[in-house]
Amino acid sequence: MKKLFQRESVFLRRSLSLRSRLLLLVAAATVVAAAFLPLWQIRLVAPQYQEGLALYIYTHKLVGGNHGQDLPEINMLNHYIGMKPLVEEDFVEMRWMPFAFGVFALLSLRAAVIGRMLSLIDLGVSFSYFTFFSLGSFYYRLYTYGHSLNPHAPMTIKPFTPILLGSQKIANFVQTSLPEAGGVLFTLFPILIAAAIWCSRKEEP
Amino acid sequence: MKLLQQLIAPAALTGALLLFTGCNPPGKTTASSTAKPTEVNSAAARTWVAPGDKDEFYLFYSGGHSGQVFVAGLPSMRHITTIPVFGRYPGTGYGYDEESKKMLGDYTWGDVHHPGLSKTDGLYDGRWLFVNDNANNRIARIDLRDFKTRQILGPIPNSMGNHGSSFVTENTEYVLVATRFSVPLPKGRYADPNDYAKEFNGAVSGIRVDPKSGEMSVGWQIITPPFDWDLGSTGKGPSSGWAFWTSYNTEMAHDQLEANASQGERDYAAIVNWRAAEAAVKEGRATLLDGVPVLDPAKVPGVLYYLPVPKSPHGIDTDPSGRWIVAAGKLQPIASVFDFTKIQAAIEKKDFESEFRGVPVIRHDAVIEGEVPVGLGPLHTQYDGQGNAYTSLFIESAVAKWKMPPWTAEERADLNKVVLDKITVHYNIGHLVIGGSETKQPYGKYLVAMNKLSKGRHLSVGPSQPEDSELIDITGKKMQVLYETFTEPEPHFAQILKADTIKPIEVYPKAENTDPDAVWDAKDTGVTRHGRVVEVKMIAIRSHFTPDRIDAQEGDELVIHVTNVEQTPDMIHGLGIVEQNVNLVIDPGETKTVRLTMKKSGVFPFYCTNFCSALHQEMQGYLAVKPASLAEK
Numbered sequence: 115m116k117k118l119f120q121r122e123s124v125f126l127r128r129s130l131s132l133r134s135r136l137l138l139l140v141a142a143a144t145v146v147a148a149a150f151l152p153l154w155q156i157r158l159v160a161p162q163y164q165e166g167l168a169l170y171i172y173t174h175k176l177v178g179g180n181h182g183q184d185l186p187e188i189n190m191l192n193h194y195i196g197m198k199p200l201v202e203e204d205f206v207e208m209r210w211m212p213f214a215f216g217v218f219a220l221l222s223l224r225a226a227v228i229g230r231m232l233s234l235i236d237l238g239v240s241f242s243y244f245t246f247f248s249l250g251s252f253y254y255r256l257y258t259y260g261h262s263l264n265p266h267a268p269m270t271i272k273p274f275t276p277i278l279l280g281s282q283k284i285a286n287f288v289q290t291s292l293p294e295a296g297g298v299l300f301t302l303f304p305i306l307i308a309a310a311i312w313c314s315r316k317e318e319p
Numbered sequence: 320m321k322l323l324q325q326l327i328a329p330a331a332l333t334g335a336l337l338l339f340t341g342c343n344p345p346g347k348t349t350a351s352s353t354a355k356p357t358e359v360n361s362a363a364a365r366t367w368v369a370p371g372d373k374d375e376f377y378l379f380y381s382g383g384h385s386g387q388v389f390v391a392g393l394p395s396m397r398h399i400t401t402i403p404v405f406g407r408y409p410g411t412g413y414g415y416d417e418e419s420k421k422m423l424g425d426y427t428w429g430d431v432h433h434p435g436l437s438k439t440d441g442l443y444d445g446r447w448l449f450v451n452d453n454a455n456n457r458i459a460r461i462d463l464r465d466f467k468t469r470q471i472l473g474p475i476p477n478s479m480g481n482h483g484s485s486f487v488t489e490n491t492e493y494v495l496v497a498t499r500f501s502v503p504l505p506k507g508r509y510a511d512p513n514d515y516a517k518e519f520n521g522a523v524s525g526i527r528v529d530p531k532s533g534e535m536s537v538g539w540q541i542i543t544p545p546f547d548w549d550l551g552s553t554g555k556g557p558s559s560g561w562a563f564w565t566s567y568n569t570e571m572a573h574d575q576l577e578a579n580a581s582q583g584e585r586d587y588a589a590i591v592n593w594r595a596a597e598a599a600v601k602e603g604r605a606t607l608l609d610g611v612p613v614l615d616p617a618k619v620p621g622v623l624y625y626l627p628v629p630k631s632p633h634g635i636d637t638d639p640s641g642r643w644i645v646a647a648g649k650l651q652p653i654a655s656v657f658d659f660t661k662i663q664a665a666i667e668k669k670d671f672e673s674e675f676r677g678v679p680v681i682r683h684d685a686v687i688e689g690e691v692p693v694g695l696g697p698l699h700t701q702y703d704g705q706g707n708a709y710t711s712l713f714i715e716s717a718v719a720k721w722k723m724p725p726w727t728a729e730e731r732a733d734l735n736k737v738v739l740d741k742i743t744v745h746y747n748i749g750h751l752v753i754g755g756s757e758t759k760q761p762y763g764k765y766l767v768a769m770n771k772l773s774k775g776r777h778l779s780v781g782p783s784q785p786e787d788s789e790l791i792d793i794t795g796k797k798m799q800v801l802y803e804t805f806t807e808p809e810p811h812f813a814q815i816l817k818a819d820t821i822k823p824i825e826v827y828p829k830a831e832n833t834d835p836d837a838v839w840d841a842k843d844t845g846v847t848r849h850g851r852v853v854e855v856k857m858i859a860i861r862s863h864f865t866p867d868r869i870d871a872q873e874g875d876e877l878v879i880h881v882t883n884v885e886q887t888p889d890m891i892h893g894l895g896i897v898e899q900n901v902n903l904v905i906d907p908g909e910t911k912t913v914r915l916t917m918k919k920s921g922v923f924p925f926y927c928t929n930f931c932s933a934l935h936q937e938m939q940g941y942l943a944v945k946p947a948s949l950a951e952k
Contacts, residue, residue, distance in 0.1 A: 183886045190861060190885075194934070268862075268934055 127319040128231040134310040134317075138226035138234075141306040142219045144299045149173045149215035151296030154252075156276065158188065158287045167191075169200070170294060173211035176202045195285075196267025197259055207251060214244060218303070231314060238307045245304070253278050362801040366790065368395040376754055377816045378767060379434050379448055380788075383809030386429040388450060388461065393754075393765055393815060396790055396804040404459045404468045405429020405452050412893065412904030413468070416911040422471050430454040432811040433550075435485040435494060437528075441555045441759040445821035447533050448814065449494045451484035458485055458494060458526055460533050463821050472535045476609035477504050477522050483548045483564050485526075489555050493525040493538060493593060497564045501545030505609040515573035519545040522613075523564065523623075525593055539600040540613045541623055544676055545571055546587060547580065550634045550699070552757060553593075556641025558659040560594035565632040565646055581650060585627035588635055588646055590662060590681065596622045617677025624666060625680040628655055629690075634699035638708070639759055643688070643723060647697035647710055653690040654697050654710050656724060661686040689726065691734050693719040694741065699812075701753040703793055704761035707739070711748040711768065717741050718751060718768055718791065720798060742798040744789050746772040753793065754815030762817060766791040766798070769810045777805050786810055825888035827908030834910035836880035841865040848875075857881040859892035859905060861932040864925070867940030873920045873947040879903075882910040893928030896942055904929055920946035 130138075152170035159166045167188050168179030178185025189199040202208060218241060225233035253275075261273040274284060281290040293301070358364060368374055374392025382389055386406030390399045406428045407414030414423050429452035437447040448461040457473030458481065475481060475496070483497030498521040503510035510518035520542050527538035547568035554561035569586040572579030599605065599619045605612035616623035628635075629648030632655075636645050644657045664670070665686050671679040696714030702723070703709070710719045722730070722737040730736045748770045754762035773787035785805040792799045829839065838844050838856045844865045846855050853871045857864055859881055871877050883892045883905035894903040894913075903911045927938035 187887050190887075268937075 124319050125315075126230075126232040126235065128314055128317045129319065130225070130229040130231065130234070130310065130314045131317050134234075134314040135226045135229060137306050137310040137313065138222045141303050141310070142222035142226070144306065145215050145218045145222065145303050148296040148299040148303070149212050151299065152177070152294035153296040153300060155290075155292050155294045157290045157292070158191075159290070160286045160288070163287075172208075172296065173215055174208050176200060176205060176208070194267065194269045195271050196264030196269075198262060198264075200259070205255070207248070211248075218244070222307075231311065231317075234307060234311050234314075238304060238311070241304055241307065245300075249278070362792075362799065365792065366394040366396065366802045368392065368397070373818065375818060376762070376765070377818055377821075378752075378813055379436075379816065380769070380806060380810040380813045381431040381434050381450060382807070383432070383811055384428065384430045384454070385808055386431060386452070388431060388434060388448070389806055389810065390466070391804075392818075393767070394790060394801065396788065396802050398804075398806070400466065402461055402466055402468065404431060404450055404461065405455070405457065405471070409902055410904070412902050412911070415902045415904075416913055418912070419468075422468070424471075426455050426457075428454065429457060429459075432482060433485055434812060434814045435487040436814045436816060437491040437533075438487055438758060439490055441489045443755060443758055443816055443820055444491075445816060446491070447528075449485040449487060449535075451481045451496060453480060453482045453499065456481045458496060458535060460528075460535060462533070463816075463823065465824055465827070469533070470535055472526065472537075474506075475524060475526070475537060476611045477506065477520075477540055477542070477613065478524055479506065479521075483523075483551045486551050486553045486562060488553050488562075488593070489559060491528050491530070493527055494535065495523065495525055495551065495553060495562045495591075495593065497521070497523040497548035497551060497589070498543075499547055499549070501547070504542070512573045515545060516571040519573070521545050521548055523548065523562075523589060523591055524611075525596060537611045539596050539605060540608075540611055541591065541596055541616055542608075542613055543589065543616070543623070545573075546589075547576075548589065549632065551589075552635055552637045552644075554637055554641055554659070555639075555759060557663070558637060558641045558644070560592060561659070562591045562593050563635045563637065563644055563646075564589045564591070565628060565635045567631040567633070581631055584630055585683070586631055586648075587625035587675070587680065588628045588632065590624040590626050592622050595619075623678050624662075625675060625678055626657065626662070626686065627672075627680065627683045629653060634697075636700040636702075637757065638702050638723060639704050639756070639761055641759075645700040645708060645710070647693070647700060649696050649698055649713065652692055652695050652697065654693045654700060654708070654721070655690050656688040657686050658688045658724075661688075688724050689731065689734050691721050691737055693721060693738060698748070699750050701751055701756040701766065702761055703753055703763040703766075704755070705763060707793075709751060709753065709766055709793070711751045712741075713747055713749065713771075716746045716748060716770075717743050718748065718766065718798065720793070740797050742791065742800065744768040744770050744791075744800070745776050745787055745803070746770055746774070750810075750812040752813045752815055754817070762815065764792075764794055765815070766793045767813060767815070769813065771809075773805055776803065825907075826886050826890075827906060829884075829886060829908055832882070832908055832910060834880070834882070834912075836912060837882045837910040838880075839882065839884050846870065852876045852878060855879045855881075857894075859883045859894065859927065859938075860885060861890065862927070862934035862938045864894070864927070864938065864940050869925075869940070869942045870945070871917050871942065872945045873917055875917045875944075876914060877917055877942075878912065878914050880910060880912045881905055883907055890931060891929045892931055892938070894925060895928040896925040897923055899923055899942070901925070902928065917944045920944045920949075 154171040156169040157166050167184040170177045221237050256276045260275045376393035378391040378393050380389040388402040403413040413419050431450045435449045436443045456475045456478045460470045462469045479502045480499030482499035486495040501519040501521040503518045504520045522540045524540045525538040526535050546566035549565040551564035565588050566586050568580040570580050600612045605614050628646040629651040631650045632646045632648045634647050647654045665681050670682050670685045672682040673680045693710045694712040694715045698711045700708050700710045706723050720740040748768050751768050753766050768789045770787040790802040853875050885907040890907050905911050923942040
């Protein structure tokens with residue numbers, strides 16, 4: 115046991131190679147870019163909407179496709195089933211998300227400068243927590259929208275949860291949720307951190 | 320950004336942050352054509368535009384005395400829409416809202432003959448379509464951004480019978496128009512029709528077009544003898560700055576024209592130097608007549624010449640090069656080809672055969688290139704840009720294809736040899752159109768024959784019969800009829816425009832709505848009373864009106880402004896008020912206003928007339944009008 119702790123302690127004190135530090139710079143750039151690019155896309159396709167209605171979710175804003183027009187259109191359609199309109203102001207996470215992304219960029223830079231394995235482990239763990247928290251909160255939002263339907267609405271449908279990833283059929287619409295460029299970059303971040311750890315796994319403490 | 324997305328978009332994040340591919344969102348693939356129903360080269364296959372597919376060209380037909388313009392697609396010939404211009408059209412609410420009512424004025428109809436597309440550098444630029452009103456001397460501009468009539472100018476002063484119109488100059492400086500009828504000028508003056516030759520006058524006019532807004536105004540007029548001007552065309556290339564019209568009553572007959580205007584062997588065509596006319600007006604050589612600068616061609620030499628052409632000609636068409644001008648005398652079986660370079664030389668050398676009221680008459684033989692024996696009743700000529708001309712033969716019910724000059728000595732000796740092909744049409748063809756014929760670069764490919772009689776060609780619909788149009792393939796040596804369709808009365812001329820020249824909007828962007836009475840949010844709507852005027856600001860959206868109750872009293876004036884706040888294509892709402900003759904149709908993003916007096920008490924339902932959504936039937940409300948007696952209590 116003692117040996118394991120010793121190995122752990124040595125591992126955590128390992129310094130970072132140049133390659134790892136460069137990967138960290140890339141990771142910082144990735145997360146900064148992700149903050150400005152759409153993270154996720156929700157797309158609705160129906161016979162009379164062959165071109166589809168798109169909703170792009172950013173860290174800081176909600177944007178409809180077709181020059182923004184798809185957002186009011188989606189809200190317009192949702193009023194028939196009594197769904198609350200999707201309004202940017204209601205998404206509190208859009209106020210702290212960009213800040214959080216900034217924090218991860220700064221922590222990556224800090225780790226690149228300090229050059230200790232420990233910083234990377236901290237970064238990886240906190241980022242994973244952040245990711246699962248965000249996905250969970252996103253899922254909860256989707257659940258709430260689909261389950262708080264106004265009973266006075268013209269149409270009554272069974273409460274539902276819009277799908278988080280993949281496709282499903284809701285009435286006449288096929289709803290598809292997929293990560294966008296920002297989401298992909300966001301995914302790349304932990305991979306880069308993991309790669310940085312890997313590249314310095316044998317460095318001197 | 321897009322590239323990045325394309326490279327990495329088909330990736331998805333799972334809990335374990337795995338990357339995988341192949342998740343294309345549905346709906347991105349376009350509907351593909353179903354298999355062609357017939358052999359590849361059959362007429363049916365060549366006109367078949369599969370469901371979901373689109374035509375290659377627009378065809379803008381004039382609607383004659385329906386006052387409308389019909390829009391079809393080529394090669395399918397399918398009617399797509401109707402653009403109302405000079406008459407009410409309940410289907411789009413045209414003529415029912417205050418703006419279009421004002422544009423129409425007191426006239427309930429017009430007679431649309433010759434649509435003309437706007438041009439830049441002698442080519443269609445897809446901005447506007449101008450159409451004339453033969454009946455009430457007006458000219459209208461349709462904006463091809465939204466396919467709506469945006470301006471009606473007229474009645475044009477000193478202009479009676481706006482038939483020789485709408486001929487657009489090379490850069491849309493002017494739309495040129497000429498009078499079919501002559502009257503004592505200015506309009507409103509009385510003279511005995513027996514004094515026709517002395518007291519009556521016609522005119523050719525330059526309708527100036529604002530290069531930015533397209534706003535039309537009368538630029539200048541040239542007063543002419545009462546010759547009954549007919550069709551015309553504008554010049555280009557060597558004939559740039561010139562325009563041409565035929566006339567059919569050089570005899571100046573005022574009664575029994577059928578015979579009395581057909582006595583002379585030749586009638587005069589007008590050769591107009593419109594740039595000189597424009598310059599003369601700028602130099603102050605015009606006099607004002609009914610508020611318009613008018614030129615007397617006897618006092619301003621160089622603006623007008625006459626050219627004798629065979630008996631009662633109809634069409635006079637400039638070819639794509641601008642050098643050849645073809646006039647067809649409907650009572651003689653020939654098409655006369657004039658050489659504009661010779662016309663210019665004759666003018667320079669003063670090679671005139673006579674003078675009429677101070678205007679030189681160019682010597683016919685000095686400028687004629689040849690008389691092509693095309694057939695009986697030649698009317699109009701169009702060009703394919705490959706050196707061929709196509710002339711409609713009214714009496715013969717045919718189209719003749721013939722070779723344009725330069726001709727060989729052998730051909731010149733017997734011009735029968737330049738007539739290459741002839742095809743029968745059904746029946747009595749008037750105009751014909753080849754896409755871009757009056758531009759520098761015709762599209763060729765298709766010719767549409769617009770036939771006056773359709774009898775026996777369609778399922779019988781009783782005595783009121785439609786008109787007949789035939790699509791003719793002109794790509795081969797021999798012409799071939801591909802398709803036949805029927806239209807409501809009455810296409811005269813048409814224009815063909817390549818579909819990709821324009822990109823019409825499909826909703827009116829909210830940001831562009833400048834109507835001071837537009838409202839976009841339910842909280843800004845409402846009914847307000849100012850004395851006896853009840854003003855309603857209303858929104859229409861799927862599937863309700865806000866407000867859906869309007870209270871008024873008998874005798875009130877009701878003003879309703881309704882904004883369709885949708886920004887989705889085809890989400891059109893209508894506002895019909897029963898037994899109140901209100902019919903507004905509001906496109907997405909548009910605001911329309913109607914004013915009416917509450918003449919009777921009662922409750923009048925209003926509803927959405929243009930099917931919009933699953934709950935369209937529920938889109939309704941009430942206009943409750945208290946009787947005067949009850950209201951005063």
